[in-house]
Structures are given as C-alpha cells and as structure tokens.
Amino acid sequence: MINVFESNIVLLSNNSMGIYFEFETKNKLIVHFKPLNEVFKSEAFNNNKGVLLNFERDLIDEDDIEYVLDVMSLFNKYPLFILTDIIEIKKIRKLIQLLENEFKDEAVSYIMLKTLLKVLLLHLIRFQNDGFLEQDLNQKRVFEFLELMEIHFLQETATKYYANKIGVSSKRLNQILKEKLNLTAKQIIQQRQITEAKRRLVRSEISTKELAFELGFDSMSSFSRFFKKYVGVPPSEFKKESLA
Template identity: 70%
Template sequence: MSVVNRRNKIQIVREFKSNESLLSGNSMGIYFDFIDKHKIIIHFKPLNEVFSKEVFISKSGLLVNFERDLIDEDDIEYALDVMSLFNKYPQFVLTHRDEVVKVQQVIHLLKAEFYNDEASYIMLKTLLKVLLLHLIRYQNNNFLKQDLHQKRVFKFLELMETHFLNETNAEFYANTIGISVKRLNQILKEKLNLTAKQIINQRQITEAKRVLIKSNISTKELAFKLGFDSVSSFSRFFK
C-alpha cells in the first residue's frame, strides 16, 4: 500500500489540537496522555463521535487514529473486542508499571514504523493490533462491573455485528435483549447518541464501502447481500 493510501487508513499525531484533524467519522481514535513514567491516561473516540474538550488540555499526548476497516479485515471476535474497548468508557488510567512500559514500547515501535519512509502497511496493521490487544487485556483487568445500560449497549453491538446483514429491524435486537424497542433506543441515545436503526444503517454503509473496494461484486449483488429487495432502494439508502 502506498504512503498516501496508508496515511488515509492510519495516522499518528503528536500535537493533537482539535477533532478536525481526525481521519473521518468512520475512524476510531485513541489519545495517550503521558502524565509521567508511571501513569498514562487513555481516551477513546468510538465511531461517529469526537473527543471531549478535556483531551486538548494536555500538551504531552499522542493520537493514534485509524479507519474502522483495519479491524474489520480480521476475525469477528477481534472486531467485537475492539468495539467493546472503545465503547466501555471514554477513558481509563494505566498505573501498573509493567502495563505502562509495555504500552510505551508498542507505541514506540508503531511510531517508528509510521514515520519510516519505507513503512509497511502490514507491519503498521500488526503493531496496531498488538497495541489494541494489550489495551483490551488491561481494560478488562482494571475496570469495575459495568452498569446495566452499558451492558445492554455491548449486547446490542455484539448482536448487530453478527446479524446486521440479515436483521435490520430494531425489534429483533430489542426482543433478544429482553426490552422494548423504545427502551433500547432510549439507552442507545443516552450512551451513543444514536438509535438502533441509525447504528445498523451506519454498519451497512461501512460494509457496503468495504465490499465495493475489496471485490468485483455488482451493485445488484451487494444490494441483496445487505438485505435490500431492489437496487433502487439500496441506491436511495446509500445516497
């Protein structure tokens, strides 16, 4: 992958001053605020969101921002773990010495590869995956029990990742979780500022873009793959 294309997929920003420098709404961001050698505050930007203003107070941090399809190219379990990492809490703090050192080491390798004129896309993707897997492990080790609403958000996201090609109505997800559609939408609006249908639609759009880029599938085949009954209805939706 060329340098230009590579940097459309992943970026590292040392002086992160505003949300305007993010790749896109479909990107996921992690801001590492290095307080001292024993403490890192880690802020997460899930899909379709922006960082809170408190992130820009720090002058010593580093942004790692990447497009969603970098995780979609791997297995579904990994993608779900990453989605959970970004949606659990907006931030968490690392203070355990070994965890801080390990994260710093991986970030150092990722930065070195990113700024290398002959950087490898595969190497960048692999180092990013190593970093995310470490964060998933540390977050699971450090966080308290999630509240009930947050658990329902995770359950919806897990179900949606597995079933969005065949189940596009909120009723399926609400019934599976065991709550009403109205209550599901209230919880999702509170936690993610989107309704179930909006989240499903965004996931379909992401998948459509990924498939169009990665394969020679026709528009008609893609429309039916995503559950549309006609090309015209898919075209109206995509526009």
C-alpha cells in the first residue's frame, strides 16, 4: 500500500489486481481499477493525492465462486467510478486506514488483511451500479470471457468453447483479448491454471497426480512439463520450497 504513486507500472505479478483511490475533494472519491493482466489507465495518476492498493488474486480465490465473480465484475466493468456520498467516502477511508494499520503492524495477520480487503471490496461492489459509465461491446466480451473462464477453466481449456458461448469466432475473441489484455484466450487460461495449481499445491494435501487430472491434463508428466515451463521448477519442487 503506497500513499504516493508516480508511474503506470505493475508492482506485483500478472496475477495482481490494483485499486487507486484518488481523494479529489472531501466529497468526491475517484476509484481507479487495474484488472488482472492490465496496468492502470494513464489518467489514474493525474493527481498523486491518493492511496494505491495492490494485491495478488490468491486473496480472493479461497472464497466462494459468487464472491470471486463479483470481484472480477467490479474490476472489469469500468476502469473507474466516482463516489460523492460523504458517508460512503468516510467508510472507504476508514477501511483503507484499517488495512494500512494492519499491513504496517509487526504482528500483521494474513487472515485480518484478507478479511479487511473483503469488506472493502464488498463495499465497492455495492456502490458500483450500471449507471456510472457505458461499457463498450468489446469490454463486455472480455468480462464475459473472464466470467465464463472462472467457472469452467477446470473442464474447458479450448478457445473455441468460450468463443461459441460469447457468440464470436475464436480468431475474433483472441483479437479482442489481445487488444484489451495483450494476451490470447489460451494464455489467460494457462495463467489461471498455474495460479490454481500454485494455490492448491501450497494450501492443500492434493498430490501432483490428482492435481494434474483436476486441471484437465491427461498425465502427470504433461502437467509437470507445463508447470515447469511457466514457474521454472516442477510442481513437487515448488511445493517443497513453498512449505520449507
């Protein structure tokens, strides 16, 4: 969490999400969002009087799918929205302050950070509505793809499946995703598989063989090659190092 932000860069991995709270006046809060695989829009940092909050998507993955989809919707519907209700702005300021205090505490608690973040995100989800900004058609398709992928990526990894659901060709879907996220559908799905694999390896007792089949691989060896290609080490070694 940073009080002054001077450049438009990704501070964490591609699996990080970001919110920049720009406190323009006492009764006007501009909230900028950085979805997965993106950077903030350039206009987010015209005014450095604000607070930046970056977090890895692992902090939302452990919750139920409805909450995850609500968060993905929050980040992908609009690049920003504006709050003008003084009472609501005070609530957001208070939650940000609690997060910052916990983050800086020597006895910082992962559970406390995760809980405070969830409360903050739920407030923002409630505040957001369809009247802030109009979405362009391609942005809607990006969100639709991400929503479908979140639900089906364990069973469906083919671009054609998602393209058919959205009502465009595979080529057109990849064009849209490349334009908006600079990644193809396959790359985004693979990134999601890696994120899920890391989470399960570290936070469950699942075996590498079981995980391989849950993620849709036809053999443990093909999964191990895939994992090593993107992470740099085999899954068994990653788990061992993470738990050391």
